[in-house]
Amino acid sequence: MNHAGSEVTLSGWVQRVRNLGAMTFVDLRDRYGITQLVADETAPAEIKEAVNHLGREFVIQIVGDVRERASKNSKIPTGEVEVALKKVTILNQSVVPPFTITEDTDGGDEIRMKHRYLDLRRENVRKNLELRAKMAHYVRNYLNDQDFIETETPVLIKSTPEGARDFVVPSRMNPGEFYALPQSPQTFKQLLMVAGFDRYYQIVKCFRDEDLRADRQPEFTQIDCEMSFVEQEDVLNMFEGLTRHLFKELKGFDPGEFPRMPYEEAMEKYGSDKPDIRFDMKIHDLTETVKGNGFKVFDEAEYIGGVCASGAASYTRKQLDALTDFVKRPQVGAKGLVYVKYNEDGSFKSSVDKFYSAEDLKKWSDAFGAVPGDLLLVLSGKKEATQTATGILRLEMGKQLGLVKADDFRPLWVVDFPLLEWDEESQRFFAMHHPFTAPKPDEIDLLDTDPGRIHANAYDLVINGVEIGGGSVRIFNSELQAKMFKTLGFTKEEAEKQFGFLMNAFKYGAPPHAGIAFGFDRLVSLFAGLDSIRDVIAFPKNNAGRDVMIDSPATIADAQLEELFLKVVPVENK
Amino acid sequence: MNHAGSEVTLSGWVQRVRNLGAMTFVDLRDRYGITQLVADETAPAEIKEAVNHLGREFVIQIVGDVRERASKNSKIPTGEVEVALKKVTILNQSVVPPFTITEDTDGGDEIRMKHRYLDLRRENVRKNLELRAKMAHYVRNYLNDQDFIETETPVLIKSTPEGARDFVVPSRMNPGEFYALPQSPQTFKQLLMVAGFDRYYQIVKCFRDEDLRADRQPEFTQIDCEMSFVEQEDVLNMFEGLTRHLFKELKGFDPGEFPRMPYEEAMEKYGSDKPDIRFDMKIHDLTETVKGNGFKVFDEAEYIGGVCASGAASYTRKQLDALTDFVKRPQVGAKGLVYVKYNEDGSFKSSVDKFYSAEDLKKWSDAFGAVPGDLLLVLSGKKEATQTATGILRLEMGKQLGLVKADDFRPLWVVDFPLLEWDEESQRFFAMHHPFTAPKPDEIDLLDTDPGRIHANAYDLVINGVEIGGGSVRIFNSELQAKMFKTLGFTKEEAEKQFGFLMNAFKYGAPPHAGIAFGFDRLVSLFAGLDSIRDVIAFPKNNAGRDVMIDSPATIADAQLEELFLKVVPVENK
Known part of the structure; x- marks a missing residue:
């Protein structure tokens, strides 16, 4: 809708009706904004009648003539014009919504989540999801231009004991056996490197069954990437390039070259492995x-x-x-x-x-x-x-002291992470990044003598105190990988059972490779100026992992359980 | 690598070594093709030595001078030139692979699936996945240009008894309750329309726990789309446009306007609801x-x-x-x-x-x-x-009679499907498409008298006898939706429990909407000239739903089961 003088057909939701006696104004809301509709003295009686029966959130289609507004509103894109109504069709009615669809009211967390489809009608909420779509678009553009192949990896994979807790999926066709949902496509992207795919990426859902905090969701999205025949420097340059591309396209400025800070310096000077250097x-x-x-x-x-x-x-x-x-x-x-x-x-x-x-x-x-x-x-x-x-x-x-400006963005790379962390409780080393991370080549010998002192070719991208991405150069030699599993306390049998397919793959000519994964939800929320990732997710879950809108999770039919050879153990009998 | 006379550094896999006495030729394979490397009379002794120790699938990095070949091979892109070796570095060795990495050998289904990372090294297999990535790219371009917002919907949703069998995911935080993996984002995309998103799409993984055939996988990918304020005609035009765009970009020709055929005519004249009109x-x-x-x-x-x-x-x-x-x-x-x-x-x-x-x-x-x-x-x-x-x-x-040409593509729309199918066994109607499909407006009255005779505003895109996509105009009125569930044999309570959130959402001003979903795997395999979808999936599962490479599904630890309040019932005690 643009020029005065033309006839338009518009569809959307009734935001507001103001009956000023001779004139009735209707604010019509659609995905692109608000348009003022008018039924004035000259409008036919049936129009006035129809307009007076409109309620908030009614869905209507109208025909009218665009004309200049008497009192212009420069705050909204369509504020210069209004539409004189010639025809009004009610496409659907609405009961009174539990909260008004405006930027500054949402009825509280519980109600807006239960009626998320209404919450999403609010312009600020929708804008966050539009930003998300745009960012995905620019990520893909950049990586496609750099010859990365977007490749889908499986969602039904295998449970591994390392890292966070897996969500599992019982297999009906294989009684007593389970798939797991991926915490990341880590091993698959490494196998794609063994397969010669050279440059891989994927914007992909990942899953962690953890107790939830405000910035965690059981399902979240990663920009997952891997490259062959590269060293750490190549990866940092490539993805610094991606990040700057996003700032330029979406924020209109280039944050310049990213400083690099060793992990130890970050701890000493900022008391954090994700320093806020604003x-x-x-x-x-x-x-x-x-x-x-x-x-x-x-x-x-x-x-x-x-x-x-x-x-x-x-x-x-x-x-x-x-x-x-x-x-x-x-x-x-x-x-x-x-x-x-x-x-x-x-x-x-x-x-x-x-x-x-x-x-x-x-x-x-x-x-x-x-x-x-x-x-x-x-x-x-x-x-x-x-x-x-x-x-x-x-x-x-x-x-x-007001030293932090919301619209200031200061990315940096934190590098030289320790390879391992000693866990007092279980008296064993854990991989700080994950078990596929390569030790620094000149420190490999320490694996036999003092593994705790080894540094990794691992790196995190940190922006404003938030860890946005992380990755590492990978082990690509099956013996070194086996030794790594041993250092992490795996028996040979455990390592073989869990990761035998990867170590086996490494025997057939694995290339040197390295990669990174970005927390896509966090990146979007950072760009949107939000603290939580929830508002950049269309249908998030609450802190108990529940979708209160569809009321999930829920019990399933006994027949379903039976087909899966499963029984639910009542909590009290546990 | 292009011009004769320049020095190049290349990395890749040893495809083949031919030792002809004075000359040794090495075929180096990378993602972009094969390059011939030469160590001839003039090569230093250490080069000749190194080259003679190369085995198949060794990973090497070389430096050399590009020069014109004595005997050119016009069949491959780099067939005009060769590289005279100056330096050879072995980056990784390889044991002898279980099958040769060539287009025409694959060692049989079981072996190539177990070593899928080797199978993916074969050019024809990798090309299929490159085609897949390209197609996703062109799909997104087209839909972005048409103002569709790519929006991610949840993977952890709720089990519904309609349609195929769900995969379920036990919830640790909600004992005895389960999420389900989506068979499609159907209800969520409709909620996005209620939310005013207007035009939605997503290239998304979907899941069905069905007994598998050659062209089925437990996880598969859909191009999922929905539009508001449209009628069937708008949807057909939009997605005919998308399909023609893909043919033009990927196949270099425009298949022209798609004919439309009512379901009854398709059955009468072709004995199929997916006629092959080649x-x-x-x-x-x-x-x-x-x-x-x-x-x-x-x-x-x-x-x-x-x-x-x-x-x-x-x-x-x-x-x-x-x-x-x-x-x-x-x-x-x-x-x-x-x-x-x-x-x-x-x-x-x-x-x-x-x-x-x-x-x-x-x-x-x-x-x-x-x-x-x-x-x-x-x-x-x-x-x-x-x-x-x-x-x-x-x-x-x-x-x-040889009437079918592989490179002939003849798309058509099959329209006017029956709304319902009567099932003799359960003595009830099932939705032919799904329970959200709108009856043709002038046949709605038949819901009370003769539901079996109602036609739906539903449509399938069929190409060469394969159903590539399908969709419908949706019900957007909560009473009509409730009536539909009743016709399908749901009690009020069942409908409320399963789809209450959707019917409730429809009360708050749902716009008229319609959508479609394309089987992305099938579309890629059609364009790739393949019969099965398996070869357009990076890591497919076999007919028993197993990933034989990672050996999944697998048993999980008792502690995991306990945390989920579950017990496996041994098959014999079932």
Whole structure:
């Protein structure tokens, strides 16, 4: 609908009816926006009659003449014109919806999820899904141009004990046996490399049966990619290119070359393997600086570190208490908080004045490079846990001081991850990335002597503190892969049973290969400026894994269970 | 790799090594083809040494100079040039593969499926998957251009008793409850229309737990589409456009406007709801023509029909016996075959000469429009079954007489399907398409009086006798939908439990809508000239639903079953 003077036929939903006596205005909503319809003095009686019977969310088709509006509305695309009604057909009626279809009302989470089809009528919600479709489009364009072949891998695969919990699917044709839904197409994409496919990608649903948080869903979507005859550098360049392409196409700017940060530096300076580098406020290691003054908490700590909050020396007692409460939360996990106010007049006021003189505290502030007016916040304890807690405190201070701008995007690569993590409870190593990740070539020998010290050719793409993608160079040698499984505590039989097909495939000429997977939902929500992935998913599930709209999961018929050779064990008899 | 004179670095697999004394030739295979590498008299000793240690399927990287070949091979893209080796690096070795990687050997079904990653190295197999990726690309281009929004619908949904058997997924968080994998996103795409998405598509995995045949897989891919504010005509035009776009882009020709054929005509003239119109040989109804001559089989038959096989009067006794055996097969289901040879000299010879004179048979041949030299083949029995059997016989004769050309593509729309099918066994109606299909508006009243006579606004896209897509105009009124469920034998409670969310959604202003779904695997295999969909799927399953490569499905750990509150019932105790 565009030009004044022409006759149009429009279909859509009644957003609103305003009866102003002689004139009746109807706002008609369709996928492209709102159009104002008018029945004025000149309209035939049957039009006026019809219009007066319209209710909210009625579906109508109208015919009318486009004309310029008396009072223009420059806020909406069709605000310059209106349509003088000549014919109105009600295609379907509507009962009163449980919430009004506008950007700023949604009736609360439970109701909007139950009536998701109404929630999706809201422009802001639909726009998120349009952004999602567009992003998929630009991802495919870029990868097609780079000769990647989009290839579908199976959804009905095999359960493996590594990683998160699998969803399983009983097989009727193979009694007592189960398929599993893929947590990722990892082994299949590696087999495609063995098959000579060279460059593979897929935008693909993956599944994890985990307890859910706000940003987790049992089914989620990955941009899954793999390349042959490449090294880490090639992969980083290729997918930095993809990410910049998306920023250029969808956000209208190029974020430039991505910095690269080793995992250890990220932990030391940001207390996180996914640093938010939109603001500075790096963590400083004070372990050597502050010991030996008789403050037992510090003297006994493995690690002491903190951040310098610029201009926050004016924080009140109440604000500082709130910060102390913050760091003591279980999600942060610190035992307490030491603060040092570097006052505007050059004096110091700290929570440890009993142990440290002004000269001592000057040394601290020098270590931070602080200036008068700054606030130093210091945590202590076990090294990694304290770095992490300080990292969380850093993010909180960044927020409180307004250092984080929503429309600022600062991607980086985190590289050189440890290959393995030691798990105290099960007394074994776990793969930090996954068991197919290649050790750095010059560290392979450590597999026999000190596996915990090995670094991996693994990398994460981090944007604004969110892990958007991750990948690695893969092992492509069947003996090294077997050795890796051994290091991870697999017996030969277990490794053979679970991954024999992959190790076997590697015997027939596997090429060097590497890959990456992007969390597509997260990438879309980042671009949409949303905290949760839920609103970029058309029909999400709630935290109990339920789709409250269709009321799923649900019980199934006994006959179905019987065909599958299954019995449900009542919870109380478990 | 292109021009003579330049230095290149290539990576790939050793296809073949030919040692001709002074010269050694290596065929290097990568995703783009075969390149001939040469170590000749001038090559350094270490190159010759390396090359002589290469085995089939070794992975190598080489550096060399491109030069013109002495004996050119115009059959392959790189056949004009060869590469004189300067450096050879073995990246990985290979044990001897179980079959040679060439187009014409595959080691048999079992072995190639077990080593699918080797099978996929064969150029013809990889080309099928490249065609698949290209087709998806052109589908998306076309639909994006037409303002369709690609939207992902959930994979973990709810089991419904209608249609084929569901795969189910036990929910750990909701003990005793199950998700189901979608047989299609039918209800979700309709909800997207209620949500005002207007034009939706998705290339999506769907699942059916059926006993498998050669052209069925437990997981398969659909191009799934839905539009609002449209009628049947709009949908046919839109997707005829899509199909022609694919022919133009991928096959280089436009098949022109698609004819439309009512279901009843398809059954009468082709004995099939998916007629192969690449050749004529229509079925003729002889029921009125041939009765009353004392031939009991015909006199008692509900229907008598046949085809005229042009120029086949010369068929031998043996050939005719073979045809009789053919029609008696359970898949065809006829009781016997009557033939009439219309000899070149104008005489007749039939299997029913005892009952029919030459004059009688002339009447038959006139009914067929037969000419001397033709062979009439006639079947009789119950109407629909006999039409179907005659249709199968027609296809067989088309094949025997060479009337079907592989590179001829003849699409058509079959329209005006019956809405319902009566099932004698369960004494109820089933939806021929699915329960959301709209009856033809002027036949809605028959729902109360004679539902079996109602036609649907449903349509199938058929190409060369294969059903490629199907869809319908949908019911968008909650009362009509409720009535439909009642006609299908649902109690109010059952309908509410299974589809309450959809009927409820329809109360809030559902727009008129219609859609279609294409069998993507079938469409690709049709374009690839293959009979089965298996070779257009990267990792297909066998007829027992097994992936023999990864050996799935498989048993799972007792702990997994316990977490899911499930017990496997041993088959013998069932």
